[in-house]
Amino acid sequence: MTAVANRPEQLLGLPGVRLVDLKTADELDPEQRRPKRRVPRSIERLAGVVLLLALWQLAASLGWISPRVLAGPANVASTFWDMVTDGTLGDAVWVSFQRVAIGMLIGVPVGLLLALFSGLSRVGEDLVDSTMHTLRFVPIIGLMPLIIVWFGIGETAKISLIVIGVTFPIYVNTANAIKTIDPRNLELARTLELSRWATIRRVVLPAALPSFLVGLRMATGIAWLLLVFSEQLNAKSGIGYLMIKAQTFFLTDVIVVCLLVYAVLGLLSDIGIRLVEGKVLRWQPGR
């Protein structure tokens, strides 16, 4: 008996009831309560990238990887600087950015209007919804030959491809949000005798906004993807054109610079939309 006197049930003396001591802060010594990290988290996260870069540089310096296969980081960095100073990169980015911006400025409103038409009227739903969901499965990249037949290989072709690619995610997300709107809020609008327009503006559109923004983020990703594709296929300017030109001369450093620029541009547009989200969705629980 004395050997088990420290067991909780013995302390409280309730035979037949199994008791347990729960872990509380008392049992941890002060140092354990707030574990100190030896290395800050942000530095630890960077370490993987730095290690990869170091290995890549090492492989390039030691001649394990030929520059014709893949240029080393130092080489890429100096090429990047050259391309910035002689203006080629800036010009190409500006041209590419314009294509994406124009494509989205057309595609987003088109998707949004179709979603409103489909979400707010029975006729619209019948006409638009099943059509959009069928067309959605046509591979957009596969449309390129047709688009070239229609618009040639100029700006119109590239922008049309982006417009088409952007329309679908905007439509699908927004239309679905309008369709699944909380019927209790529509009932409220009726008891408050809101006009149809006021109901759309005050109840329907704000309810669809979070999904629309998700669609917008997807659309931005798709827009950059389609831009790369169409610029590599037929362009006289833009980042994709620089890459194709570099490919013919085995300039892998230029290709890597262009890839990184694409990645940064995509990332920046995503961050931009997330900033907007944080501002206009402040009302959401958990923000």
Added chain:
Amino acid sequence: MLDHEPEVLDALDQPRPTVVDDRTVVRATSVTRRFGDRVVLDDIDLEIRKGEFVALLGRSGSGKSTLLRALAGLDTGVEGRITVPAARSVVFQDPRLLPWSTVLDNVVLGLKGADARDQGREVLDEVGLGGHGDAWPKTLSGGEAQRAALARALVRQPELLLLDEPFGALDALTRIRMHVLLQRLCARYTPAVLLVTHDVDEALLLADRVLVLTDGGISLDVPVEIATPRLRGDQAFISLRSRLLAELGVDEVAEGDHRKDDQ
């Protein structure tokens, strides 16, 4: 006379000329509601007078909310003839504040007039939410949100206030405070009130008249003649409470024995 023209909610029957006596603000005649083969409301007649507080009791599924929704004009499938004031407000069991609008914007939603926001602020003050006008609904507690919903209903100065179990989701302490608040607001705004509830005590504390809905019909219609302030311990309170519970099919003695058996 009424401040607002009465509005006829006529669903399936032919409209007839309406005669509303100067004290009656709600007149429902032969109201029937079927869902498929099921008759939820069976030929109900109901009148509510100006400023009268009527509580509608019934077991769950008895059709209380269906009747309230019919009077709110939310049910177009109802048969019969319903005349109600054009100015009417509904408070639901959930506050239904639009999460993307501030509390004040919710209160004045759809309210017309240049001084709508001032009126909204005034009513928010009255329900004790004076400092919360610019807050998001997510920051309100359950009781605060329901007070905002009450403010939204009252800022429209309704002739008829329809309350669909408005305190059902609140804790007991908050509910008591809401009862006091509602009494005070009703004394000030004097709307006719239809309170749907399954809480007999709540009905007896607040109402001038209690209706019991059983099997789609009004099986009991009694005035509540208990002196104010009403206390749960009063003899008149206790005896009317027993009568209403019996009408609702609850045998207090038997249920009490049952509870004893459980222990």
